[in-house]
Each structure stands twice: as C-alpha cells, then as structure tokens.
Amino acid sequence: MSGYTAPLDDIRFSLDHVGGLGDLVCLEAFRHAEADLVSAVLDEGARFVQDLVAPLNRSGDIEGSSLVDGEVRTPSGFKEAYKTFVNAGWGGIDAPAEWGGHQMPRVVGVAFEEMFTAANLAFSNCPLLTAGAVTALAAHGTRDQQDRYLPKLITGEWSAAMNLTEPQAGSDVGALTMRAIPAGDGTYRLTGNKIFITYGDHDMASNVVHLVLARVPGSPPGTRGISMFIVPKFLPDANGEPGEANDLKVVSLEHKLGIHAAPTCVMAYGDDAGGAVGFLLGTVNKGMRNMFSMMNTARISVAIQGMAVAERAYQQAAAFARERRQGRAVGASETSPIIDHPDVRRMLMTMRSNTEAMRALLYRAAMHQDLAQHARTEQDRGWHTDCLALLTPVVKTWCTDLGVETASLGIQIHGGMGYIEETGAAQHWRDARITPIYEGTNGIQSIDLVMRKLPIDGGRFVHRYIDSLRLSVAGLRELGWDRAAVSLSTALDALTEGADHLLSKAGDPNQQLAGASPYCTMFGIVAGGAMMAGAAQAAVRTGHNQKQVTTRFYLEQVLPTATGLLPAVKAGAGDLFAIDAASL
Numbered sequence: 001m002s003g004y005t006a007p008l009d010d011i012r013f014s015l016d017h018v019g020g021l022g023d024l025v026c027l028e029a030f031r032h033a034e035a036d037l038v039s040a041v042l043d044e045g046a047r048f049v050q051d052l053v054a055p056l057n058r059s060g061d062i063e064g065s066s067l068v069d070g071e072v073r074t075p076s077g078f079k080e081a082y083k084t085f086v087n088a089g090w091g092g093i094d095a096p097a098e099w100g101g102h103q104m105p106r107v108v109g110v111a112f113e114e115m116f117t118a119a120n121l122a123f124s125n126c127p128l129l130t131a132g133a134v135t136a137l138a139a140h141g142t143r144d145q146q147d148r149y150l151p152k153l154i155t156g157e158w159s160a161a162m163n164l165t166e167p168q169a170g171s172d173v174g175a176l177t178m179r180a181i182p183a184g185d186g187t188y189r190l191t192g193n194k195i196f197i198t199y200g201d202h203d204m205a206s207n208v209v210h211l212v213l214a215r216v217p218g219s220p221p222g223t224r225g226i227s228m229f230i231v232p233k234f235l236p237d238a239n240g241e242p243g244e245a246n247d248l249k250v251v252s253l254e255h256k257l258g259i260h261a262a263p264t265c266v267m268a269y270g271d272d273a274g275g276a277v278g279f280l281l282g283t284v285n286k287g288m289r290n291m292f293s294m295m296n297t298a299r300i301s302v303a304i305q306g307m308a309v310a311e312r313a314y315q316q317a318a319a320f321a322r323e324r325r326q327g328r329a330v331g332a333s334e335t336s337p338i339i340d341h342p343d344v345r346r347m348l349m350t351m352r353s354n355t356e357a358m359r360a361l362l363y364r365a366a367m368h369q370d371l372a373q374h375a376r377t378e379q380d381r382g383w384h385t386d387c388l389a390l391l392t393p394v395v396k397t398w399c400t401d402l403g404v405e406t407a408s409l410g411i412q413i414h415g416g417m418g419y420i421e422e423t424g425a426a427q428h429w430r431d432a433r434i435t436p437i438y439e440g441t442n443g444i445q446s447i448d449l450v451m452r453k454l455p456i457d458g459g460r461f462v463h464r465y466i467d468s469l470r471l472s473v474a475g476l477r478e479l480g481w482d483r484a485a486v487s488l489s490t491a492l493d494a495l496t497e498g499a500d501h502l503l504s505k506a507g508d509p510n511q512q513l514a515g516a517s518p519y520c521t522m523f524g525i526v527a528g529g530a531m532m533a534g535a536a537q538a539a540v541r542t543g544h545n546q547k548q549v550t551t552r553f554y555l556e557q558v559l560p561t562a563t564g565l566l567p568a569v570k571a572g573a574g575d576l577f578a579i580d581a582a583s584l
Contacts, residue, residue: 018360019363021107025105065253082126114307122431126159158208163197163212178193213226214229227280227284231276231279247272251268258433310354320425393520400432408429442520476537484536484556488529495562514572514573525561
C-alpha cells in the first residue's frame with residue numbers, strides 16, 4: 001500500500017489559474033494572504049497530513065472507533081494527531097478573523113481541505129462538520145452565542161455535529177418528530193432520538209456541540225415547523241469551559257461499509273433527566289434556513305471528499321502499476337510493468353484527468369464563495385452568489401459519484417490484489433461510497449438543481465452561466481486545439497438543450513424529475529470541461545506539458561460522454577412508470 005503525497009504542483013496550478021487566487025488577494029478582506037504566506041501554508045499543511053494524518057488512514061480503518069462504557073474512543077493515534085491539528089490552527093484557515101480564524105480565501109482553505117481529506121477521509125469528517133456549524137452560528141447566532149462557541153469551534157478545541165436524521169424520516173427532514181419544550185428560562189428541553197450522527201461523540205475534543213433540528217409545541221407540520229437548537233455535550237460554565245454534562249448520550253455506533261474510524265452515532269436526548277438543555281439558534285420555525293447554511297458548506301466539503309479520495313486512489317494505482325509486472329507490452333522482450341499496457345494507461349489517464357477536472361471546478365466554486373461575500377460591487381456579488389447556488393448541487397453530485405468510480409478503477413488496476421483488503425485499494429472505494437449519500441443524497445441534489453436552481457431568474461441565469469463557459473471554446477481555437485474546441489462546443493450545446501427541455505416541463509414535475517440525475521451529471525462533466533479548457537490555455541502559456549496532455553485527454557475523450565446523456569435527460573417518465581411497482 002502506497003502512502004500519500006500532496007499534489008502541490010497541481011494544487012498551486014489550480015489556485016493560480018482556475019481559482020483566481022491572484023485576484024482574490026487584491027481584495028481588502030484578503031490583502032494579508034500574500035503569496036509567500038499561502039505557499040508556506042500549503043507546504044506546512046502537506047507535511048502535517050503526510051507525516052501525521054495519512055499514516056493513520058489504514059490503521060484507523062482496521063481498528064475503527066468503539067463505544068466503551070458510554071464513551072466513544074477513536075483509533076490509536078487520532079487523539080494525538082487531532083491535538084496537533086488544533087495547536088497548529090489548521091481548523092481556522094478560512095474562518096472569520098473576528099473569532100480567531102486566519103480568514104484566508106476559501107480557495108486556500110479548500111486546498112488544505114483537499115490534502116487533509118485525501119490523507120484520511122474518516123479523520124477529516126470531524127473538522128468538516130465543525131466548519132458547517134461555524135457557518136451556521138456566524139450567520140444566525142446571537143452575539144453571545146457566537147462569542148461563546150465560535151472561538152473554541154474554530155480552533156477545534158470543541159467540535160460540532162449535525163443532528164438532522166431520525167429513523168422514520170431518512171432524508172425527509174420534514175418528517176422528524178424530536179421535541180423541544182420551552183423551559184421558561186429562555187432554554188428548551190429536547191427529547192427524542194437521532195441516527196447517523198457522524199462524530200456525535202469522540203475523545204479528541206473536550207466538548208461536542210450538537211446542532212439539533214426539533215419541533216416546538218404548536219409548530220406547523222413539515223419543514224415549516226422545524227427549529228434548530230445548540231445542544232452541547234457539556235454545558236459551558238461561567239468561564240465558558242465545559243461544565244455540567246447534558247442529558248444526551250450515544251446509544252450505539254453504526255457498523256458501516258467504510259469510514260470505520262469515524263464514529264457514526266445513534267444519539268438519545270432526554271432519557272435520563274427529562275430533556276437535554278438546548279438553546280434556540282436563530283428564530284422559531286426557521287431551522288431549515290439554518291440547516292441550509294450549514295449543509296451547503298458541508299456539501300462543498302463532501303464534494304472535496306469525492307475528489308480527494310480519487311486523488312488518493314490514483315496515486316496508489318499509479319504506484320502499483322509501475323511496480324507490478326505482468327504480460328509483455330507491445331515490442332517488449334520480457335515481462336513488463338503493467339503501466340506499459342494501453343488499457344492500464346487509459347484507466348490511469350481517466351483517473352488523473354477526471355481528478356484534475358473535479359479539482360478545477362471545486363476551486364472555481366470556492367472562488368465564487370469568496371466573491372459572493374467580498375466582490376467589490378453588489379452586482380458582482382449577486383453573480384457569484386447565483387453561480388455558487390447553481391454549482392453546489394452539481395459538484396456534490398458529480399464529484400462524489402466520480403470519486404466512487406475512480407476508486408473502483410483503482411481496484412481494477414490492482415486486479416485481484418485490489419480485491420484483497422491488505423493492499424488498501426478497497427478501502428478507498430469503501431470510504432468513498434458514503435459520499436453520494438450523506439449531506440443530501442445525490443438524487444436530492446439533482447432535484448435541487450432542476451427544480452430550484454435552473455429556474456433562477458426565470459431560467460435566464462443558467463443560460464448566462466453556460467454562455468460564460470463558451471468563452472473557453474474560443475480560447476481552445478486560439479491554441480489550435482480544434483478537436484477539443486468542437487467537443488466543448490457540442491457539449492455546451494447539449495447542456496443548453498437539456499436545460500431548455502427541463503425548464504419547458506415546469507408544469508409536469510415527473511417529467512422534470514425523470515431527467516434530473518442525468519442532467520446533473522451532464523452539468524458536472526461539461527462545467528468540468530470548461531474549467532479544463534481554461535487550464536489548457538494556462539498550461540500552454542506556462543509550458544506545463546503534462547497538464548496539456550491531461551486537459552486534452554479530458555476534452556477529447558472524457559467530455560464527449562456528456563452529450564450521450566441528453567437522451568436520458570429528455571426521455572421523460574413514461575418508461576420509468578410503465579412497469580408497476582410490484583413487478584419492477
């Protein structure tokens with residue numbers, strides 16, 4: 001099993017030529033993020049994850065987390081590595097300076113997050129969830145709540161967990177039944193159960209702050225009647241330190257396909273003292289607004305997980321292919337490394353080019369996150385806000401599906417050895433498989449794209465966005481890359497046709513929903529292609545020969561698959577419902 005080496009050259013290339021870092025650091029909010037500082041952050045981050053975090057990936061998978069006397073214990077080495085994470089301030093790279101963060105551009109935070117996640121996906125889930133809580137508290141908390149919780153969450157001294165799902169509800173958040181009863185002193189008492197709570201408890205942080213969705217008495221049904229509450233494991237005392245234990249506990253840990261090191265908890269509230277003490281976050285019945293603030297941050301991070309595990313799987317597959325000898329390559333006189341065989345080369349090039357395309361689109365999405373807040377004009381901020389809204393379900397879906405597919409290709413390159421756990425190739429696939437499911441299944445993301453995001457500004461915005469991608473076609477033609485230019489132009493035409501078709505079916509939801517998933521996938525492939533076209537121009541300009549090859553491979557051999565999805569986008573729901581449920 002190979003280790004992990006942070007792909008700093010690729011990361012820096014994407015920051016400079018796709019993520020717009022040079023323009024971001026000219027903004028007032030990021031003037032402190034000088035080139036030397038960003039470079040040092042990346043170098044130190046790479047050393048941290050390579051030396052301390054990546055070695056725990058395999059051992060953590062084997063050992064897993066455990067529940068002992070009601071307390072969760074993480075695998076050996078996790079506590080020590082997490083302490084280093086906290087002491088070095090890695091949790092606050094792009095967090096607000098007001099509460100102790102370093103307020104670097106989000107694209108720099110994404111670059112570190114990629115390295116951290118590729119090194120150890122299960123470990124990275126803990127800070128991922130904390131970052132989502134930081135976003136929700138910063139957006140919706142009172143000043144007292146922000147001052148009490150954000151400094152400790154940003155450092156990672158305390159961690160956070162999302163408590164959304166219940167056994168009877170699944171992804172249907174509106175079906176939750178957890179209760180929050182006013183206590184008469186401004187606090188609430190929460191009772192009920194939650195499932196699938198990642199890092200709902202652990203031994204790495206001194207407190208776990210739960211953000212819990214629940215219903216107050218008299219709330220309307222469905223999602224309109226949901227509120228969000230801050231429910232810490234230990235109630236902060238007068239000095240802001242962990243004090244009295246709250247009435248919550250871990251009932252059990254789930255036995256999962258992957259991410260064994262990350263404890264996935266079944267939580268019970270109010271079993272022992274009549275109710276867990278909770279503090280309302282925001283206003284009553286506005287919990288869904290809070291949830292989406294938190295979830296949209298997490299969805300970008302889960303998309304990063306898909307890309308990061310693809311990078312890790314690619315690195316291991318390439319190392320194996322260079323060492324493994326089998327058969328004779330064309331013209332060889334002796335047994336050859338399998339990397340000399342065209343089919344293995346095709347799999348490796350597919351893994352690498354897809355990973356680079358995912359990275360490019362994710363770094364562009366992070367740029368939109370930065371500019372949605374900090375662009376100089378209101379008009380620019382509005383454009384980037386809408387771009388981010390459009391791309392969030394796309395990157396979550398496309399990157400996580402592709403992460404699973406890429407990890408599977410890694411197993412294929414290993415052959416029979418990939419199916420054996422000792423090589424570690426199977427772990428990447430097992431760990432990646434959850435990413436299309438949590439933080440909103442990919443089917444739900446596709447519904448969001450088609451039903452909520454395509455109709456922005458009456459459907460005019462998606463056309464403006466696609467038109468903005470067409471600039472890359474002209475750039476390819478200037479390079480003389482005519483085949484790539486035709487491929488991208490054809491794919492953009494298909495993407496436009498798919499959007500027009502789905503928007504035209506606004507009065508027939510089943511027809512829209514039938515094409516939602518293939519359209520979301522198409523959108524990712526095509527938008528990734530436009531980013532690769534921009535990268536190709538930068539690669540030629542800077543003399544980056546390897547990047548020229550991988551971008552051309554993607555544009556000419558991967559991107560054309562997007563157009564093949566158009567018939568599925570337009571097919572409608574007829575065949576989906578032509579067979580009755582009992583016979584299907």
